[in-house]
Amino acid sequence: MKEVLYRIFVKRQEKYWWMNILVPVVSIFIALIVGAVFIASTGRNPFLAYKYLFGSSGLIPGPYFKSHFSEMLIASSMFIATGLAFAIPARAGLFSIGAEGQFIVGTITAAFFGYYKPLANLPTIIHLPIVLLMVIIAGGLWGLIAGYLKAKKGINETIVTIMLNWIAFHLIEGWLVTGPMKADVATGVSGTPYVSPTAKLPIILSGTRLNISILIMLFLVYAVWFLLYRTVFGYELRAMGYTAITNMEAPKIGGVNTEKRIMQIMFISGAIAALGGSFITLGVLFQYPPVFEGGYGFDGIAVALIGGNEPFGILLSGILIGALRTGATSVQLVKIPKTFPAIIEGLIVVFIALHELIRYLLVKAITKKKEGVSA
Amino acid sequence: MKKLLVAVLVVGFIVSLFAGCKPAAQQPAKIKIGLVTDVGGRGDRSFNDSALRGLETWAAKVEYVQGGGYKALSDEAFNASIPDDLKDKGITPLNVEPIVLESKAKEDYIPNIQALVEQEHCDLVIGVGFMLAGAIGESAKKYPDTKFMLIDSTPVDENGNTVDLPNVVSYLFAEQECGFLVGAIAGYATKTNKVGYIGGMAIPPVLRYEAGYRAGVKTTNPNATVIGQYTNSFVDASLGKSTAVSQMALGADVLFHAAGATGNGMFQAICEKGAPYWGIGVDVDMGLDPNLCPDRTLTSALKHVDYATYEAIKSVVDGTFKGGVITLTLKDGGVGYAPDHVKDVLTADQISKIESLKTMIINGTFTVPTDPNEVETWTPPTNF
Numbered sequence: 001m002k003e004v005l006y007r008i009f010v011k012r013q014e015k016y017w018w019m020n021i022l023v024p025v026v027s028i029f030i031a032l033i034v035g036a037v038f039i040a041s042t043g044r045n046p047f048l049a050y051k052y053l054f055g056s057s058g059l060i061p062g063p064y065f066k067s068h069f070s071e072m073l074i075a076s077s078m079f080i081a082t083g084l085a086f087a088i089p090a091r092a093g094l095f096s097i098g099a100e101g102q103f104i105v106g107t108i109t110a111a112f113f114g115y116y117k118p119l120a121n122l123p124t125i126i127h128l129p130i131v132l133l134m135v136i137i138a139g140g141l142w143g144l145i146a147g148y149l150k151a152k153k154g155i156n157e158t159i160v161t162i163m164l165n166w167i168a169f170h171l172i173e174g175w176l177v178t179g180p181m182k183a184d185v186a187t188g189v190s191g192t193p194y195v196s197p198t199a200k201l202p203i204i205l206s207g208t209r210l211n212i213s214i215l216i217m218l219f220l221v222y223a224v225w226f227l228l229y230r231t232v233f234g235y236e237l238r239a240m241g242y243t244a245i246t247n248m249e250a251p252k253i254g255g256v257n258t259e260k261r262i263m264q265i266m267f268i269s270g271a272i273a274a275l276g277g278s279f280i281t282l283g284v285l286f287q288y289p290p291v292f293e294g295g296y297g298f299d300g301i302a303v304a305l306i307g308g309n310e311p312f313g314i315l316l317s318g319i320l321i322g323a324l325r326t327g328a329t330s331v332q333l334v335k336i337p338k339t340f341p342a343i344i345e346g347l348i349v350v351f352i353a354l355h356e357l358i359r360y361l362l363v364k365a366i367t368k369k370k371e372g373v374s375a
Numbered sequence: 376m377k378k379l380l381v382a383v384l385v386v387g388f389i390v391s392l393f394a395g396c397k398p399a400a401q402q403p404a405k406i407k408i409g410l411v412t413d414v415g416g417r418g419d420r421s422f423n424d425s426a427l428r429g430l431e432t433w434a435a436k437v438e439y440v441q442g443g444g445y446k447a448l449s450d451e452a453f454n455a456s457i458p459d460d461l462k463d464k465g466i467t468p469l470n471v472e473p474i475v476l477e478s479k480a481k482e483d484y485i486p487n488i489q490a491l492v493e494q495e496h497c498d499l500v501i502g503v504g505f506m507l508a509g510a511i512g513e514s515a516k517k518y519p520d521t522k523f524m525l526i527d528s529t530p531v532d533e534n535g536n537t538v539d540l541p542n543v544v545s546y547l548f549a550e551q552e553c554g555f556l557v558g559a560i561a562g563y564a565t566k567t568n569k570v571g572y573i574g575g576m577a578i579p580p581v582l583r584y585e586a587g588y589r590a591g592v593k594t595t596n597p598n599a600t601v602i603g604q605y606t607n608s609f610v611d612a613s614l615g616k617s618t619a620v621s622q623m624a625l626g627a628d629v630l631f632h633a634a635g636a637t638g639n640g641m642f643q644a645i646c647e648k649g650a651p652y653w654g655i656g657v658d659v660d661m662g663l664d665p666n667l668c669p670d671r672t673l674t675s676a677l678k679h680v681d682y683a684t685y686e687a688i689k690s691v692v693d694g695t696f697k698g699g700v701i702t703l704t705l706k707d708g709g710v711g712y713a714p715d716h717v718k719d720v721l722t723a724d725q726i727s728k729i730e731s732l733k734t735m736i737i738n739g740t741f742t743v744p745t746d747p748n749e750v751e752t753w754t755p756p757t758n759f
Binding site: 044063067075173183190193197209280285286287289290291292294295328330332338 | 444477485
C-alpha cells in the first residue's frame with residue numbers, strides 16, 4: 001500500500017510526499033476563493049453560489065444526492081477517459097490534443113454499431129462488447145494516424161491532432177449525421193437513429209442514469225497505472241518522456257523501438273478517448289444528436305493537468321471536473337449565470353499551472369516554520 | 376505539522392458548512408413555470424428569446440437582469456413588447472413565477488428538467504426546441520403528475536419512438552406558410568432574379584421554412600433562382616456571415632435565413648454591404664432589433680413561439696390544459712410576416728397581391744408544400 005501511494009504521489013522526489021497532494025488542493029482552494037470574489041463583485045452571494053454548485057454536484061450528501069451523485073459519475077467517467085487519453089502520450093513526451101476528435105469518433109461509432117440492424121437482436125452480453133470493441137478499434141485507428149505520421153515522417157503530433165479534430169468534426173456532423181446515418185424523418189427523430197436497447201450500458205443504480213461506464217473507467221485507471229509502472233512498455237514510455245527534449249536519444253540507444261512505441265501509445269490514447277465518447281451514445285443520449293456540444297476532449301487536458309498526469313490523480317480530478325459540470329446548471333436557480341462553474345474550472349487550471357510558484361511558497365512557509373522551531 | 380492540522384480542520388469546517396445547508400422550504404404562492412432552453416440559450420435573438428418573452432415578459436411580466444435575476448416590468452414596456460399582429464389576442468399577465476434553466480450541453484436537458492420538477496416543484500415544464508424531444512419524452516413518462524410543453528417537436532421515448540402522452544402538449548408551427556409569404560415578397564423584391572437562403576440544419580421546421588420560401592419565390596417570380604445552403608450550425612455567426620457574403624457574390628440580392636444565431640452573421644454581412652442588399656429575418660421581427668440590421672431588413676417570417684408559450688401557460692393557469700399536438704398556422708395567427716420595409720420596396724399592387732395570397736392560404740385555396748423536394752413539381756397559383 002505504501003508503495004502504491006509512493007508511486008502515485010512521489011514522482012518528483014519531494015522532500016515531503018504530501019506536497020504532491022497539498023499543491024493541487026491549495027490551488028483548488030485559491031481558485032474557489034478568487035471565484036467567490038468574482039461573484040461578490042457582481043453583488044451576488046458567493047456562499048449561496050457554492051452552496052448550490054456543490055450541493056447539486058454529487059460530492060456532498062444532501063437532498064437529491066442520489067441523482068446528483070449518479071450524474072456526477074456519468075460526467076466524470078467521460079472526463080477521466082479524455083484525461084487519460086491526454087496523459088498517456090504526455091508521459092511519453094507527446095503533446096496530443098486529439099482527444100476531442102477521438103471522442104466524437106467513438107460517439108458516432110457506438111451510434112452506428114448500436115443501431116446497425118443485423119446486430120440489434122443479439123443479447124446485450126454479446127452486442128455491447130462488439131460495440132465497445134468497434135469503438136476501441138475506430139478511436140485507436142484515428143489516434144494511430146497522428147502516431148504514424150509522428151513516428152514515420154516526424155510530423156508534429158500536436159498539429160496533426162488539431163487538424164484531425166476538425167476533420168472528425170466535419171466528417172461526422174457535416175456529412176454522416178446529416179447524410180448517410182440520418183434517421184428517417186418520419187420517425188420524428190433528428191440526428192442518427194436511436195441505438196438498440198441491447199447496446200445500452202446496463203444501469204447499476206436503479207432510478208438513475210448511472211451505468212457501468214464508471215466501473216469501466218475505474219478498471220482503466222488501474223490498467224493504465226499498471227501499464228505505466230509495472231510493464232516494460234510503461235518503463236520505456238516514461239523513459240521516452242524524460243528524454244523527449246533530447247529527441248529520445250537515450251532510449252533509442254538503449255534499444256527502445258521508439259517508432260513502434262509512439263504508434264502504440266497513440267493507438268491506446270485514441271481508444272480510451274473514443275471509449276469515453278461511446279458512453280454518451282450508449283448511456284446518456286442513445287443517439288448521435290444533430291448538434292453535439294462536446295468539449296470533453298479539451299476539458300480532458302485540464303483534467304490531466306490537475307491530476308498531474310497520474311492515473312489516480314486523473315481519477316480524482318475527473319471527479320472534480322465532473323462535479324463542477326453537474327452542479328453547473330443549478331447555480332442558475334440562485335440567479336448566477338451557468339458559465340460561473342467554467343470560471344472556477346479555468347481558475348483551478350490557472351493555479352495548477354502556477355504550481356511551481358505555489359509549491360515554492362508552501363515549501364518556504366513550511367521549512368521556515370520548521371527552522372524556527374528547531375532554532 | 377500544526378499548520379497541517381489547522382488546514383484540515385478548516386477544510387472540515389467549510390465542508391460541513393455546505394453539507395448543513397438545505398434548500399429553504401417555501402410554500403409556492405404562485406404557479407411555477409419551469410423552462411429549459413436548448414443549447415442556443417438566452418440571447419439568441421430568435422427562438423429561445425421568443426419563448427422566454429412568452430414566459431417572462433408576458434406571463435410573468437418581469438424583466439430579466441443581465442447575469443441573473445428579475446425586476447418588475449412597467450406597463451409601457453409590457454404593451455410595447457406585444458407585436459401588432461397579436462394585439463387582439465388578449466395577452467395579459469398571468470401572475471406566474473418563471474424558473475429558467477439554460478443548458479450547457481445536450482446531456483444537461485434531463486438533469487435540468489429533473490431539477491425543475493423535483494427541487495422546484497414546477498407545475499409546467501417547457502422544453503424549447505426539437506432537441507429536447509427525447510428529454511421531454513423520457514421525463515414526462517417519469518413524472519406523470521407534471522405537465523410538459525414541447526415546442527417544435529413531438530416527444531420521443533428513450534428508444535426513439537414518437538410517444539403520445541396525456542401530460543405533454545406539443546406546439547408545432549406551419550413554417551411553410553410564413554416562409555411562403557416572405558418568399559413571395561423576396562420574389563418581387565429581387566432585381567437580379569437571384570435570392571439566397573441560409574438554413575441552420577436540415578431538420579423538419581427548417582425544411583418547412585425552405586419549402587415555403589422556395590414555393591413563394593416560384594409563385595411571384597418564376598424566373599428567379601434560389602441559392603440555398605445549410606450551414607449545419609445554429610450558433611456560428613461568422614459562418615453565417617461568410618455564407619451570406621458568398622451568396623451575394625453569386626448575385627443574390629435578397630437573403631433569408633432560418634439558422635438561429637448563425638443568421639445574425641448574415642445581417643452583419645448585409646449591413647456592411649448596404650444597398651441594394653436586403654435581409655429577411657426569421658422567427659421574430661428582426662427589423663425591430665437594433666443589434667441586427669433594421670435598416671436593411673425587408674421583412675421577417677414570424678413564428679410566434681412566444682404566443683404558443685403564453686397559450687400553454689394560460690391553459691395551465693386556467694386549468695384547461697390538455698395533452699396532444701397543436702399546430703399553429705397563418706389562420707390562427709401563430710405565424711405571419713412582419714411589415715418592416717416591405718412598403719419601401721414593393722408597389723401597392725404587389726402588397727395587395729401578397730395579402731391576397733395570405734387570404735388564399737387561410738381559406739385553404741391552395742396548400743404550401745412542406746418538403747423542399749416537392750416544390751419542383753408543385754403548381755403555384757397563377758396571376759401573381
